[in-house]
Every structure is written in structure tokens, then in C-alpha cells.
Amino acid sequence: MLDTLLPILFFSALALAAIGAVRRVRLWRQGRPSPVPLMRGLAAMPRRYLVDLHHVVARDKRMSNTHVATAGGFVLAALLAIVVHGFGLDSAVLAWALLAATTCMFVGSLFVAKRRRNPPPRLSKGPWMRLPKSLIAFSLGVFLVTLPTAGILPEDAGSWVLALVLTGVVAWGLGELFFGMTWGGPMKHAFAGALHLAFHRRPERFSDKQGGEGRSTGLKALRLEDPKAKLGVEKPADFTWNQLLGFDACVQCGRCEAMCPAFAAGQPLNPKKLIQDMVVGMAGGSDARYAGSPYPGKPVGEHAGEPHGPIVARQGTALVDAETLWSCTTCRACVEECPMMIEHVDAIVDMRRFLTLEHGNTPNKGAEVLDNLIATDNPGGFDPGSRMHWAADLNLPLMADKRDAEVLLWLGDGVFDMRNQRTLRALVSVLRAAQVDFAVLGNEERDSGDVARRLGDEATFQTLAKRNIATLGQYRFARIVTCDPHSFHVLKNEYGELGGNYEVFHHSTYLNDLLENGKLSLKAWKGGLVTYHDPCYLGRYNGEYEAPRSVLKALGIEVEEMARSGYRSRCCGGGGGAPITDIPGKQRIPDMRMNDVRETGAELVAVGCPQCTAMLEGVVAPRAEIKDIAELVADALVIDATAEQGTSQDEATGKARRTAEEMTP
Amino acid sequence: MQHDAKSSSHAGLNVAVLVTVGRHPVTARARRADQDARAVEMALSLNDAAVRLVHAGGNGDDNEEALRGYLGMGIGEINLIKQASSADVVPALVTSLRDMAPQLVLTGTRAETGEGSGLVPYLLAEALGWPVISGLAQVESIEQGVATVLQALPRGKRRRLRVRLPAIATVDSSAPAARQSAFGPARRGELAARACASVPDELQEQWHVQPARKRPKRLKIVKSASARDRFKAAAAKADSGSGQLLSDVSPEQGAEAIFNLLKEEGVLR
Ligand code: SF4
Ligand code: SF4
Numbered sequence: 001m002l003d004t005l006l007p008i009l010f011f012s013a014l015a016l017a018a019i020g021a022v023r024r025v026r027l028w029r030q031g032r033p034s035p036v037p038l039m040r041g042l043a044a045m046p047r048r049y050l051v052d053l054h055h056v057v058a059r060d061k062r063m064s065n066t067h068v069a070t071a072g073g074f075v076l077a078a079l080l081a082i083v084v085h086g087f088g089l090d091s092a093v094l095a096w097a098l099l100a101a102t103t104c105m106f107v108g109s110l111f112v113a114k115r116r117r118n119p120p121p122r123l124s125k126g127p128w129m130r131l132p133k134s135l136i137a138f139s140l141g142v143f144l145v146t147l148p149t150a151g152i153l154p155e156d157a158g159s160w161v162l163a164l165v166l167t168g169v170v171a172w173g174l175g176e177l178f179f180g181m182t183w184g185g186p187m188k189h190a191f192a193g194a195l196h197l198a199f200h201r202r203p204e205r206f207s208d209k210q211g212g213e214g215r216s217t218g219l220k221a222l223r224l225e226d227p228k229a230k231l232g233v234e235k236p237a238d239f240t241w242n243q244l245l246g247f248d249a250c251v252q253c254g255r256c257e258a259m260c261p262a263f264a265a266g267q268p269l270n271p272k273k274l275i276q277d278m279v280v281g282m283a284g285g286s287d288a289r290y291a292g293s294p295y296p297g298k299p300v301g302e303h304a305g306e307p308h309g310p311i312v313a314r315q316g317t318a319l320v321d322a323e324t325l326w327s328c329t330t331c332r333a334c335v336e337e338c339p340m341m342i343e344h345v346d347a348i349v350d351m352r353r354f355l356t357l358e359h360g361n362t363p364n365k366g367a368e369v370l371d372n373l374i375a376t377d378n379p380g381g382f383d384p385g386s387r388m389h390w391a392a393d394l395n396l397p398l399m400a401d402k403r404d405a406e407v408l409l410w411l412g413d414g415v416f417d418m419r420n421q422r423t424l425r426a427l428v429s430v431l432r433a434a435q436v437d438f439a440v441l442g443n444e445e446r447d448s449g450d451v452a453r454r455l456g457d458e459a460t461f462q463t464l465a466k467r468n469i470a471t472l473g474q475y476r477f478a479r480i481v482t483c484d485p486h487s488f489h490v491l492k493n494e495y496g497e498l499g500g501n502y503e504v505f506h507h508s509t510y511l512n513d514l515l516e517n518g519k520l521s522l523k524a525w526k527g528g529l530v531t532y533h534d535p536c537y538l539g540r541y542n543g544e545y546e547a548p549r550s551v552l553k554a555l556g557i558e559v560e561e562m563a564r565s566g567y568r569s570r571c572c573g574g575g576g577g578a579p580i581t582d583i584p585g586k587q588r589i590p591d592m593r594m595n596d597v598r599e600t601g602a603e604l605v606a607v608g609c610p611q612c613t614a615m616l617e618g619v620v621a622p623r624a625e626i627k628d629i630a631e632l633v634a635d636a637l638v639i640d641a642t643a644e645q646g647t648s649q650d651e652a653t654g655k656a657r658r659t660a661e662e663m664t665p
Numbered sequence: 666m667q668h669d670a671k672s673s674s675h676a677g678l679n680v681a682v683l684v685t686v687g688r689h690p691v692t693a694r695a696r697r698a699d700q701d702a703r704a705v706e707m708a709l710s711l712n713d714a715a716v717r718l719v720h721a722g723g724n725g726d727d728n729e730e731a732l733r734g735y736l737g738m739g740i741g742e743i744n745l746i747k748q749a750s751s752a753d754v755v756p757a758l759v760t761s762l763r764d765m766a767p768q769l770v771l772t773g774t775r776a777e778t779g780e781g782s783g784l785v786p787y788l789l790a791e792a793l794g795w796p797v798i799s800g801l802a803q804v805e806s807i808e809q810g811v812a813t814v815l816q817a818l819p820r821g822k823r824r825r826l827r828v829r830l831p832a833i834a835t836v837d838s839s840a841p842a843a844r845q846s847a848f849g850p851a852r853r854g855e856l857a858a859r860a861c862a863s864v865p866d867e868l869q870e871q872w873h874v875q876p877a878r879k880r881p882k883r884l885k886i887v888k889s890a891s892a893r894d895r896f897k898a899a900a901a902k903a904d905s906g907s908g909q910l911l912s913d914v915s916p917e918q919g920a921e922a923i924f925n926l927l928k929e930e931g932v933l934r
Contacts (some may be wrong), residue, residue: 360847
């Protein structure tokens with residue numbers, strides 16, 4: 001009897017899955033067009049899965065093994081079962097292979113079940129709680145019905161009752177795994193995830209066989225040519241189709257939620273819920289069936305949306321509240337952690353673009369900062385002619401005079417901030433001690449556009465960027481060095497699309513190069529315990545975790561790492577315009593970060609970003625001291641008189657004296 | 666708050682806002698003028714009002730960008746009355762306001778560019794025979810052609826006035842700040858240009874204009890021992906010395922007093 005029932009079962013499940021797949025694809029296709037190389041994408045998919053995705057999954061060893069066993073077992077078992085039971089191919093070898101595959105899957109399922117016994121809060125409940133049972137049903141059911149084919153049991157073992165029961169179990173498993181895969185069950189992640197990997201909007205983020213690391217973090221430019229076109233994303237259908245596909249791939253593992261600083265601070269943002277809301281919007285409906293942690297302070301079930309309805313309502317509620325979108329610091333912790341390679345930050349900025357460019361609704365100080373950027377080229381509204389006032393005594397060489405320098409020192413808007421001026425002074429003294437040929441743009445420099453862009457004001461970003469690119473185009477320099485990771489990121493990764501391609505160094509990387517080349521000699525560190533805070537825009541955005549640490553090492557500092565450091569570093573709360581939009585939460589992100597510092601027992605935290613400095617120094621004492629890497633290096637400088645023998649004695653002493661003066665604060 | 670301007674077919678109030686090209690105080694870049702933008706904000710926040718924006722003046726590239734700043738507040742179009750750069754815009758504005766027949770005309774107290782004398786609203790009122798309200802802080806209600814408004818006085822004081830419409834009101838920095846100007850609507854909005862004969866401003870043509878010299882500020886030196894005295898001195902209102910407060914007097918008596926003062930000061934001879 002099984003011989004007749006099973007093929008029917010398998011093929012109807014497959015047929016239903018196919019229908020579901022078509023419907024799902026139609027949901028994605030509501031999005032804006034975005035051309036992808038179909039064949040090349042599909043061909044690249046296995047590698048992206050096995051290498052890039054597993055690189056992320058493997059951070060949790062136990063879960064990674066569980067997934068390999070379950071998913072690997074399932075894929076193999078599904079293929080073999082279609083051949084063996086669907087087409088009724090009577091091959092003992094295949095049957096044995098199928099038995100092995102289902103066993104493997106069964107073992108994996110047991111681990112899945114174990115994890116679901118006491119799930120951490122980041123996991124979604126609801127339908128996800130039945131998944132392990134369905135996995136077990138499938139693996140066990142298929143295992144048992146395969147026993148006769150493998151010749152272990154006689155064909156007619158058991159009664160028809162047993163056969164019926166077995167059929168039922170297999171049907172349950174098939175329902176979840178084939179039918180549920182395309183009809184919106186938990187297994188949807190496998191179907192959507194595979195296609196998402198193939199047609200990812202940022203194919204450059206995947207590693208390649210040549211050992212390329214694969215990193216793609218710059219925001220994509222918004223086309224502003226067409227005045228009729230809507231700017232940014234208003235409705236779910238305004239995302240590109242492969243973004244929608246990406247949202248659909250979410251497995252609700254909650255890794256993003258666990259890493260999100262805004263969520264931890266009790267601000268109304270949860271990246272996982274946000275992605276799920278986009279899925280709800282894409283299909284139409286309310287978020288009432290969402291079974292994970294809500295946005296802090298916002299109960300589930302009060303929001304609803306549809307593919308062609310607004311995501312954020314001008315008044316009342318729609319799919320998502322604006323403050324959810326404005327809580328994000330664009331720290332990328334979620335993207336870094338997401339095993340499905342979903343791009344949360346892109347989505348958030350897309351929606352912010354609409355709010356700023358079309359609604360004119362940037363909260364709190366947002367509008368003022370943007371107005372300042374438009375009128376004065378800096379967020380504080382300072383006179384652009386006063387950019388160099390901080391350095392009146394430093395006699396910095398100007399690009400306008402020199403026209404040609406080895407290093408263009410990009411100062412950033414920190415020039416207007418008295419705290420950052422100390423860092424800049426330190427950096428200048430170090431560059432002078434290393435006899436670097438550098439120059440600054442002075443009053444010709446403008447804000448890089450970072451804040452405007454993260455606040456969604458793409459128009460102002462592009463204006464600033466184009467004017468900066470035009471200015472930079474007048475001069476010759478080998479590289480740009482800056483102590484601001486935000487400028488660093490924007491100059492390095494986001495100006496390219498607008499025609500500005502430069503070799504850009506963060507000062508920690510550049511100082512490390514100087515140290516490695518023996519251009520600087522340093523006194524040994526005599527202070528206490530030191531920890532290091534990775535700025536998001538240096539670390540996760542640009543993969544620079546090593547250089548700052550080796551500079552500290554060269555200083556003789558043994559870094560006492562925080563629990564969350566490197567790619568898991570917790571944001572200081574200063575990125576993405578978050579201090580400007582200032583959405584209230586239960587605690588402040590910088591306070592949480594200083595608690596991380598406190599746990600290490602460090603007396604000093606080394607930083608490499610003016611924004612981090614400002615945020616962390618804003619934490620009330622008692623707390624560790626905050627110093628930029630440039631300051632630490634400047635403090636430890638040993639001015640070596642012999643190194644300056646080439647220059648005339650006079651000049652050498654003059655220089656040494658000046659450097660010494662600059663060092664004393 | 667409703668961002669979209671309502672269509673002028675609406676039965677409610679007809680409001681015209683006169684807007685100019687502003688100039689940023691630090692960088693002198695063209696922008697929407699702050700007070701005019703506040704006037705637009707006030708018009709948009711009126712219930713049931715059909716808001717129309719009017720600008721009379723030259724039309725440089727810079728100007729267009731700046732005027733689009735008002736469109737970005739959610740306004741569909743600005744009526745642009747094209748004028749030669751040397752023209753006196755008052756006659757053109759008078760003609761167009763007569764055509765439009767608004768019940769309420771709002772504008773900033775003074776322009777950030779050009780003469781900036783703050784006289785335009787008064788000249789318009791004189792030509793149209795309408796009353797002027799200066800320093801409008803809030804419109805409380807408009808019923809049967811009478812507006813109840815709050816006028817801003819120095820140091821945060823407010824005075825409630827009842828004015829028969831049509832009237833002209835000027836808005837200064839005590840009015841609520843203007844909403845953000847959004848890029849999308851700003852560039853989609855229309856500048857509906859209309860030619861109108863320019864009347865040259867002959868007086869102004871004879872003037873010689875030069876940038877004002879920055880005058881040093883006189884420091885107020887307070888000789889006092891305690892911080893409390895210094896604080897009091899800093900917070901004290903500048904005393905006007907002479908002057909008198911007239912209340913509950915007849916219009917004739919008031920006019921008489923003003924007339925005498927002007928004579929005393931040598932304004933009238
Ligand atoms: S978005 Fe990514 S990290 Fe977050 S729950 Fe979904 S799959 Fe997990
Ligand atoms: S970028 Fe950072 S703040 Fe924004 S959602 Fe992701 S983890 Fe949260």
C-alpha cells in the first residue's frame with residue numbers, strides 16, 4: 001500500500017510547493033526592478049552558502065553542527081526520497097543512503113529540539129516551536145518507510161494500520177518541509193535564503209576563491225536625476241525585489257536582536273522585528289502573529305500594513321513607527337551577525353530617505369543639523385571660514401599653497417570641537433615627528449556628508465560629496481589620512497560611486513605603518529590597564545581591527561579586551577545621526593558601553609573616533625579615562641635628535657621644540 | 666499637522682503669504698527667509714485655510730533654489746511676479762493682492778536681503794486700506810470676518826487683538842519655527858511665473874549701497890561686589906528713560922500724543 005500512497009504524497013507535496021513557490025516569487029516581484037545575473041548568481045550560491053553563510057553560522061559551533069546535520073541530512077534525504085519513493089526506484093544502495101541521510105537529519109533534529117526546550121529570548125516562538133517535531137516526523141517517517149526498500153524489513157511488514165500511521169507521519173513532515181517551505185512556514189528560510197544568496201543586492205560582499213575577503217558596506221547612491229521619481233522607500237513595494245526576497249529569508253534567529261545596541265538600550269527598535277514587519281507588509285496583514293520579542297515599549301498586534309500602503313504613517317500607526325527607524329545607530333552589528341546576510345541598515349536608510357526627503361520629518365535636531373549642513377557645510381552651523389581657528393598656532397601647510405603632498409590630512413568636523421582638537425593636535429605632532437609630508441584642505445574642507453546620508457538626506461550628501469570631490473580633484477596627494485572613521489568610510493567607500501576614488505587611511509592604520517617602518521620611537525607605557533573600543537565605522541564597516549591593536553602593542557600596552565570587541569564590538573551610540581534624532585530609551589548606549597569597559601577593570605579606554613570619544617566622555621564619572629590612539633602615541637613620542645641630522649641644526653631644534661610644545665596640553 | 670496645502674477651491678479662509686529670498690546670517694547663502702518661513706508655517710497651521718504663496722522680485726538661479734525651500738514645506742506652487750531687479754515691488758504686490766482678494770496676508774517682519782526696511786507690509790496696508798498687525802504670534806480664531814490673534818510684545822508678553830479682516834500681519838521670530846523643508850516636494854513644486862510691469866524704484870536708484878561696518882559693541886561695565894548684583898544688572902531690561910504709557914484714551918488723544926512725540930523727535934516738522 002505504501003508503494004501507491006508514497007508517490008502520491010511526494011508528488012502532491014512537490015506540486016503544492018511549486019505553486020507556493022510561484023506565489024512567493026510573485027510577492028517578491030512586487031518590488032522595484034533590480035537586475036541580477038541569474039545564472040551567475042545561481043552558480044555562486046553554493047559557495048556563498050558553504051563559505052560565507054557558514055562563516056557566520058559557525059560562530060555558534062553547536063548550532064552550526066546542528067544545522068549542518070539537519071539541513072545537510074534533509075537536502076540529501078529529500079532528493080533521495082523523491083527518487084526512491086516518488087519514482088519508486090528500487091535500489092538498495094540509494095535506500096541505504098537515504099537511511100543514512102535521515103539518520104543524520106534525525107540526530108540534528110534532536111539537537112534542534114533540545115535547543116527549543118529552553119529557548120533564549122532572542123528566538124521566536126510560535127510556529128518555530130513545532131519545527132523540531134516536524135523535522136523529527138520527516139526524518140523518522142522517511143526512515144521507517146525506507147526500511148523495506150533497503151531490504152531490512154520484509155515488504156509487507158506490519159499491518160495496513162501501521163502503513164497508514166507511517167503515511168500520516170511522512171505527510172506531516174512533508175507538509176512542513178515541502179509545502180511550508182514556500183507557503184510561509186518556518187522552512188521558508190531555506191527556499192528564500194537560497195535564492196537570496198544567489199540574487200543578493202550586494203554580490204560584492206561575498207568572499208571569492210582568490211581569497212578576497214568580500215566587504216560591501218557603503219550605502220548605495222539614490223538616483224536624484226528624475227524630479228518626478230519618489231525618493232526613498234514609502235511602501236514595502238518600493239524596496240527592490242531582491243531586498244524583499246532578503247527580508248523573506250529571515251530565520252528569526254534573533255542574533256541581530258541580541259547584538260543591537262538600540263534594542264538593549266530599550267529604544268523602540270528590534271532589527272529582527274523590523275525585518276519581520278517588512279515581510280508582513282510585503283504579504284499584507286498585521287503583525288499579530290509575530291512570536292518574538294517586540295520593539296521595546298511597543299506591544300505586538302497594533303501595527304499592520306500592505307505592499308502598497310505606507311510603512312510609516314504621517315499620523316497614527318501603519319506598519320512601523322518612525323521612531324523605530326530613527327533609533328538605529330547604523331552600527332551594522334545586526335548585519336555582521338545575520339546568518340542570512342540580510343542588509344538591515346540599507347533598509348533602514350532607504351526608509352529614512354523617504355521620511356527626510358519626501359515628508360521632511362527628521363526628528364529632533366535633525367532638521368536643524370541638515371539646514372546647517374546646507375548653509376554652512378558643517379552640522380554645527382559654524383562659520384566655514386573658522387575651520388582652522390583651532391590650529392592658528394600650528395602653522396599647518398595648506399593644500400592650496402602646496403598643491404602637492406604625500407598625505408592629505410582630512411580633519412573632519414571635529415575641528416569645531418574642543419575635545420577633538422586635542423586629538424588633532426596630537427596627530428599633527430606625531431606626523432611632524434615622523435617627518436611626514438602632509439597638508440590640509442583648511443577652509444576648503446567640508447563635512448564629508450556622513451551624517452546627512454545616514455539621516456536620509458541623500459541630496460545634501462551628494463552635494464557635499466561632489467563639492468569635496470571637486471576640491472580634492474585640484475590637488476595631488478598619494479593618500480588621505482583621517483582620524484574620523486566616518487569620514488574615512490565615506491571617502492573610501494561612498495565617494496567612489498560619485499566619481500571620487502582615493503586611497504584612504506584611518507590614522508591608526510597610518511600610525512601603524514609609520515611604526516612598522518621605524519619612523520617613530522616611543523617610550524614604554526607606564527600607565528595602568530587599557531582596553532580598546534572598536535569604532536563601528538572602522539571595524540565592522542572596514543574590517544580594521546588589527547592596526548589599532550598593534551599600535552597599542554607598540555606602545556607596550558597589553559590590551560585587556562572587552563567581552564564585546566572586534567566584529568562584535570558594541571556601538572558607542574554615536575553613529576547614524578542617533579545623537580541628533582535622540583530617541584529615548586530606558587538607558588543610554590554609551591553608558592552600557594562604559595559598563596563593558598568597567599568589567600575589564602581598565603583605567604583607560606583607547607578609542608579611534610571623535611564620535612566615540614564624545615559619547616564615552618559624556619558618561620558620568622567615575623569611569624575610565626578616554627584617549628584617542630593619536631594622543632597615546634603623541635604622549636609617548638621620543639624625539640630623536642639624530643633622526644633630524646639631515647636638516648640644519650637650527651631647524652631641527654626649532655622643530656623639536658615646537659613638537660614638544662604641542663605635546664603639552 | 667497637515668502638510669499638504671489645501672486647494673484654493675476650499676470654502677474656508679483665503680490666506681496669502683508674501684515670501685522673499687533670504688540670506689544665511691553666517692555664510693550669506695540664499696535660503697528661505699526665516700521669518701517668511703514662519704509666516705508660511707503659521708498659514709499652514711490654520712484650519713481650513715487655502716494658502717497661496719506670492720513672491721515678487723528678480724529671478725536668479727540662487728533665488729529659485731531659495732524659493733523652492735518654501736515649496737518643500739508642502740506647498741504646491743508659488744506665484745512668482747517677475748520684476749526687474751531694480752523695481753519697487755509694492756505696486757505689483759498691490760495689484761496681485763487685489764486680484765487674489767485674500768482675507769489674510771502674512772509675511773515676515775523684514776526681508777533678509779535688499780532694503781530690508783520692513784516697510785512693505787505698511788505700504789501695502791496703506792494702498793489697500795487694510796489694518797496691519799505686527800509681531801503676530803498666534804491666530805486664535807477667525808469667526809465671521811474677525812480674527813482674534815495674539816501679538817508678541819518684548820520679553821515674552823502677549824496682547825490679544827481683535828481685527829476685522831482683510832488684514833495684513835507680520836510675523837517675527839516669536840512665531841513658531843517653520844517646519845523642515847523636504848527636498849522632494851521642493852523640487853517638484855511649481856514656480857508659476859507671471860510677468861507684471863515693473864515700476865522702477867527711483868529713490869533707491871540714487872542710493873549708494875555698501876556693506877555695513879561692524880560696529881563695536883559697547884560693554885556694559887557693572888561695578889558691583891556681588892554676583893547677585895551683576896546678575897540683576899545683566900537681566901534688567903534696558904530702561905527707556907522717558908516715555909509714557911497711555912491706556913484707555915480716545916483715539917484722538919492717542920493720535921495727539923504720537924503726533925507730539927514725532928514733533929519732539931524732529932520726525933515731523
Ligand atoms: S534578520 Fe538575520 S539575524 Fe536577525 S533574526 Fe533574521 S536571520 Fe536572524
Ligand atoms: S545597525 Fe545597529 S542599531 Fe541599527 S538595527 Fe542594526 S544593530 Fe541595531
